[in-house]
Amino acid sequence: xxxxxxxxxxxFLVIIALIYGFSKVKKFQSADISPxxxxxxxVPFRNEAAHxxxxxxxxxxLHYPMHLFEVFLVNDASTDGFEMPCCEFKTTVLxxxxxxxxxxxxxxxxxxxxxxxxxxxxxxxxxxxxxxWLKTLDCFIQNKNPEMIxxxxxxxxxxxxxxxxxxxxxxxxxxxxxxxxxxxxPFMCNGANFAYTKSLFEKLNGFEGNAxxxxxxxxxxxxxxxxxxxxxxxxxxSEKAIVVTKPLDNWNDLWFQSVRWASKTTSYQSRYGQFxxxxxxxxxxxxxxxxxxxxxxxxxxxxxxxxxxTKFLIDGILIYSTxxxxxxxxxxxxxxxxxxxxxxxxxxxxxxxxxxxxxxxxRFTK
Numbered sequence: 001x002x003x004x005x006x007x008x009x010x011x012f013l014v015i016i017a018l019i020y021g022f023s024k025v026k027k028f029q030s031a032d033i034s035p036x037x038x039x040x041x042x043v044p045f046r047n048e049a050a051h052x053x054x055x056x057x058x059x060x061x062l063h064y065p066m067h068l069f070e071v072f073l074v075n076d077a078s079t080d081g082f083e084m085p086c087c088e089f090k091t092t093v094l095x096x097x098x099x100x101x102x103x104x105x106x107x108x109x110x111x112x113x114x115x116x117x118x119x120x121x122x123x124x125x126x127x128x129x130x131x132x133w134l135k136t137l138d139c140f141i142q143n144k145n146p147e148m149i150x151x152x153x154x155x156x157x158x159x160x161x162x163x164x165x166x167x168x169x170x171x172x173x174x175x176x177x178x179x180x181x182x183x184x185x186p187f188m189c190n191g192a193n194f195a196y197t198k199s200l201f202e203k204l205n206g207f208e209g210n211a212x213x214x215x216x217x218x219x220x221x222x223x224x225x226x227x228x229x230x231x232x233x234x235x236x237x238s239e240k241a242i243v244v245t246k247p248l249d250n251w252n253d254l255w256f257q258s259v260r261w262a263s264k265t266t267s268y269q270s271r272y273g274q275f276x277x278x279x280x281x282x283x284x285x286x287x288x289x290x291x292x293x294x295x296x297x298x299x300x301x302x303x304x305x306x307x308x309x310t311k312f313l314i315d316g317i318l319i320y321s322t323x324x325x326x327x328x329x330x331x332x333x334x335x336x337x338x339x340x341x342x343x344x345x346x347x348x349x350x351x352x353x354x355x356x357x358x359x360x361x362x363r364f365t366k
Contacts (some may be wrong), residue, residue, distance in 0.1 A: 004239055004289055005347055006078070007279075010279055010284075011282065011283030012314055014279050015314045016314065017179070018183070019179065019318050021182025025082075028143075030136045030137070030238065030240060037066055037137070037141050039068065039069040039070075040069070040111070040117045040196075041069060041070070042072050042107075042121070043074065043125055044096070044104050044124075045076065046077065046360045046361075047078045047079060047361070049081065051145065051246065052073070052082060055126070055291075056071075056087055057123055060089065062135070063132055064133075064278075066122070070090040070115075072092050072111040072115065074095075074096050074244065076103050076107050077096065077142065078184045089237060091150075091278050092254055095110075101126070101209075103360075103362070104191075105179055112201060115198065118194060118201060119196050120198055123190075123192050123194075124191070126245055128243045130240055130241060130242055130243070140238075140324040146234040147229065148233045148365065149196070150193075150233070150236065152193060153242070154170065154323075155170055155246070156246060156247075161335070162249070164329075165332065166247040167331075167339070168330070168340065169258075171322040171326065171328070173318060174326065175322035176318075178235060178237065178349050185272045187219075187273035187276070189222045190218060194218050194222075198231065201221070204224045207220065211365065213263070213267055215264050216264040218268070219273075220268075226270065237325070239327060256357040256358050256359055258347040259350055260359055260364070261325055263345050265277040281345065290308060291304075302347065316333055
């Protein structure tokens with residue numbers, strides 16, 4: 001019982017530190033300056049015919065000179081008959097050159113090998129970008145002179161509980177990302193809104209060292225950059241640079257997506273990232289134990305209820321603060337928070353002891 005309390009206290013301290021870090025990351029106020037940066041936007045895709053037109057439409061509506069950016073669509077063996085529409089901006093469609101167990105890393109590398117610009121921006125095929133996305137990135141680059149930029153991602157949710165549960169989950173990850181930058185121990189990012197220079201990518205030897213891991217093209221590259229050039233990695237906290245993506249429409253896909261994300265945790269180069277993963281798992285696992293002890297009468301109401309409620313309140317502060325910045329509603333927080341420990345612990349245990357998952361019609365194993 002004492003161990004349970006100690007783990008929960010450690011969990012509370014870690015989340016409080018992330019909440020503090022979140023508040024320390026200041027919003028970037030972009031200025032009206034002449035755009036200078038040339039960008040290459042890379043979009044790996046597989047069977048995204050239903051989503052790509054929406055992304056391309058949002059790119060055509062960017063408030064940025066079209067001669068200063070180009071888009072590389074990398075087709076990873078799609079079978080849905082996608083046809084490239086006419087675009088006003090320069091667009092190149094490439095076929096993915098598979099050389100590893102990681103299709104997305106291969107797709108990014110396929111494009112990086114042929115692009116000519118210094119700045120690379122990655123996003124996903126099921127995303128929609130803010131009209132001021134590149135304009136804000138350019139202003140940030142001219143002001144801060146970074147070589148890697150991490151941006152925010154949110155979901156476009158509908159009324160379903162499944163969608164809002166995913167938003168609670170994503171908000172916790174986005175809050176942890178911003179919070180870790182605020183306490184100067186960054187370890188996580190999202191490839192749907194991620195930018196870096198080609199020269200930095202080459203200095204880091206790209207994805208070398210983690211090609212056997214199917215996911216993590218973004219996180220592992222970030223952690224290598226932090227380990228070697230921490231002063232060149234920045235977080236861009238701006239509503240004008242948020243990328244909106246689509247939540248999944250069934251629990252099976254959400255399960256396997258979560259397993260895919262969890263499967264890379266044990267390979268993190270960041271010690272803090274590994275530590276945080278263990279603490280979050282421990283906190284959720286102990287919360288479930290505490291709930292079981294409370295319902296079975298093994299711990300009293302005076303001890304059990306405050307313990308269970310404290311986690312709910314602390315998590316809620318981080319999630320609500322993040323959603324407030326993302327301009328996304330926080331709904332189903334109580335039921336979602338009750339369900340999340342069951343979901344999170346089962347995903348973590350499955351990824352450790354089994355680890356195989358299906359994604360985009362392919363099966364991956366550890």
